[in-house]
Amino acid sequence: MREIESSKITEVVAKLCMEANFELEDDVQKSLEKAYETEKSPVGREVLKQILDNSRIASTERVPICQDTGMTVIFAELGQDVHIVGGGFEDAINEGVKKGYTEGYLRKSIVSDPVRGGNTGDNTPAVIHLDLVAGDKLRMYIVPKGGGSENMSRIAMMKPADGIEGIKKFVVDGVREASGNPCPPVTVGVGIGGSFERCAQISKKALLRPIGSDNKDPFYDKLEKELLILVNKTGVGPAGLGGTTTALAVHIEVAPRHIASFPVAINLNCHAARHKFVEL
Amino acid sequence: MAEYSLETPLKDEEIRKLKAGDRVFLSGIIYTARDSAHERLVKLIEAGEELPIPLEGQVIYYVGPAPTPPGKAIGSAGPTTSYRMDPYTPLLIENGLKGMIGKGERTEPVVDAMKKGTAVYFAATGGVAALIARSVLSSEIVAYEDLGAEAIRRLEVKDFPIIVAQDCYGGNAYVEGQKKYAE
Numbered sequence: 001m002r003e004i005e006s007s008k009i010t011e012v013v014a015k016l017c018m019e020a021n022f023e024l025e026d027d028v029q030k031s032l033e034k035a036y037e038t039e040k041s042p043v044g045r046e047v048l049k050q051i052l053d054n055s056r057i058a059s060t061e062r063v064p065i066c067q068d069t070g071m072t073v074i075f076a077e078l079g080q081d082v083h084i085v086g087g088g089f090e091d092a093i094n095e096g097v098k099k100g101y102t103e104g105y106l107r108k109s110i111v112s113d114p115v116r117g118g119n120t121g122d123n124t125p126a127v128i129h130l131d132l133v134a135g136d137k138l139r140m141y142i143v144p145k146g147g148g149s150e151n152m153s154r155i156a157m158m159k160p161a162d163g164i165e166g167i168k169k170f171v172v173d174g175v176r177e178a179s180g181n182p183c184p185p186v187t188v189g190v191g192i193g194g195s196f197e198r199c200a201q202i203s204k205k206a207l208l209r210p211i212g213s214d215n216k217d218p219f220y221d222k223l224e225k226e227l228l229i230l231v232n233k234t235g236v237g238p239a240g241l242g243g244t245t246t247a248l249a250v251h252i253e254v255a256p257r258h259i260a261s262f263p264v265a266i267n268l269n270c271h272a273a274r275h276k277f278v279e280l
Numbered sequence: 281m282a283e284y285s286l287e288t289p290l291k292d293e294e295i296r297k298l299k300a301g302d303r304v305f306l307s308g309i310i311y312t313a314r315d316s317a318h319e320r321l322v323k324l325i326e327a328g329e330e331l332p333i334p335l336e337g338q339v340i341y342y343v344g345p346a347p348t349p350p351g352k353a354i355g356s357a358g359p360t361t362s363y364r365m366d367p368y369t370p371l372l373i374e375n376g377l378k379g380m381i382g383k384g385e386r387t388e389p390v391v392d393a394m395k396k397g398t399a400v401y402f403a404a405t406g407g408v409a410a411l412i413a414r415s416v417l418s419s420e421i422v423a424y425e426d427l428g429a430e431a432i433r434r435l436e437v438k439d440f441p442i443i444v445a446q447d448c449y450g451g452n453a454y455v456e457g458q459k460k461y462a463e
Contacts, residue, residue, distance in 0.1 A: 040461070041457070041460070041461060043301070043443070043457060044461075047405050050405045050408045050411055050441075051405070051407065051408055053408070053411055054407070054408035054409070054410050054411040057410040057411055057414070058356070058409075058410040061410065063346070063349060063352075063355065063356050063410050063413070064346045064355070064356040064409060064410065065356070065407065065409065065410060066356060066358055066406075066407045066408075066409045067343065067344060067345050067346045067355065067356040067357050067358050067409040067429075068344075068358075068360070068409075069346060105346060105347040105348070105349045105355055106346060106347070107344065107345070107346040107347065107355070107429050108428065108429070109344075109429070117316075119428050121428075146407075147360075147361075148360065148361045148383070148384075148406060151361070179384060179385055179454060179458070180383055180384045180385065180403070180406070180454055181361045181363070181383070181384040181385075183383070183406035183407045233462065233463040234458070234462060235457075235458040235459065235460065235461035235462030235463070236458055237457065237458065237461055239383070239403065239405050239406060240383075240384065240385075240454050240457075240458070241403070241443065241445075241453055241454060241457040241458075242453075242454075242456070242457025242458045242459070242460050242461050243457070243461050244461055270406070270407050271407055272407045
């Protein structure tokens with residue numbers, strides 16, 4: 001049994017909440033630079049130039065890329081041979097979120113009661129997805145997720161007969177109708193299969209894969225590339241003002257489904273696709 | 281597509297010149313407001329009470345900035361999505377509001393109110409919040425401090441880079457721009 005101090009978890013979560021909001025990962029940065037080279041619309045190029053300038057300013061000055069520093073979503077894989085000592089796992093994460101959002105001058109965007117209102121004041125609680133896995137490591141993806149792109153997400157309980165064509169239509173219509181709202185160029189996370197809630201969850205998990213990486217399953221890899229072409233033919237473009245770069249990537253995650261169900265979900269991420277990874 | 285430098289408050293003749301797609305560098309005083317602040321402003325108007333900010337000729341920026349770090353005028357401050365304010369906007373335009381800055385398309389009732397009241401809707405680029413913060417010279421909370429990031433702030437801006445997204449004639453830079461590149 002390997003021990004991990006809860007204070008260590010708090011410390012890394014705090015640090016990564018800040019870093020995720022101050023600087024883009026290389027895959028996102030490179031993909032935006034490439035988009036700036038290939039975008040055909042002059043307005044679209046101007047928007048991409050602003051995005052690249054902004055990324056430089058944020059990382060140099062250590063200020064948030066976007067004022068919406070998000071709801072903190074954490075995908076954690078906890079090895080079953082790990083013993084967390086000194087405090088609870090979820091408490092340790094939320095302490096880290098509180099510390100990171102306070103010390104980093106990040107915006108506190110969490111409403112404590114969804115209907116009656118009130119702000120929790122420290123951006124907690126985080127949304128934590130925990131998988132118990134083999135081994136003695138703790139792996140965490142920290143994903144600050146903005147409201148603008150989250151609001152353009154959708155799920156459909158389709159019929160199995162809808163098939164691949166149904167998926168394509170759902171994804172392309174979803175991105176087209178989202179227009180400029182989710183701050184394109186977006187990353188499109190597509191969840192196919194599972195139950196209602198699993199489908200939504202894997203559509204978000206799909207956003208974690210590095211942009212430019214291949215899907216391990218050649219069948220879905222081909223579908224991802226086809227969907228990316230279709231999405232970029234919508235003309236939505238950077239900021240929704242028209243252009244050839246609507247999405248930087250389409251990522252698919254799948255799960256086994258019930259014989260009667262065919263759930264499909266899309267979770268969109270804005271151009272500031274923020275995520276950090278750590279292994280303890 | 282033309283380029284203009286404008287100062288607030290905005291005049292009708294200036295707004296009539298603006299066409300969807302034009303670039304504008306805006307300077308002067310603007311006010312921030314999001315969902316909750318809009319709800320309160322509209323309730324005050326409906327009750328016939330005095331507003332905490334002037335509306336005549338003014339521009340509202342839909343933003344909830346990040347906290348201000350030491351030594352800066354404001355924290356990162358990019359636009360939020362505008363359609364959420366659509367239920368409140370026509371009444372504000374009827375009461376003199378002339379400009380709005382946000383991101384994403386507005387719905388028909390807002391477009392109608394903009395035509396009738398000679399108002400304009402500008403888009404700032406979403407997610408370039410550190411860049412936009414450089415256009416803000418000063419920031420001061422003037423109402424609803426209890427709303428935190430959603431409080432109404434009075435900002436002094438210099439050459440804030442925006443695009444005319446929807447003009448007072450119904451022109452729409454999103455629709456027109458996307459049409460050009462849709463295959």
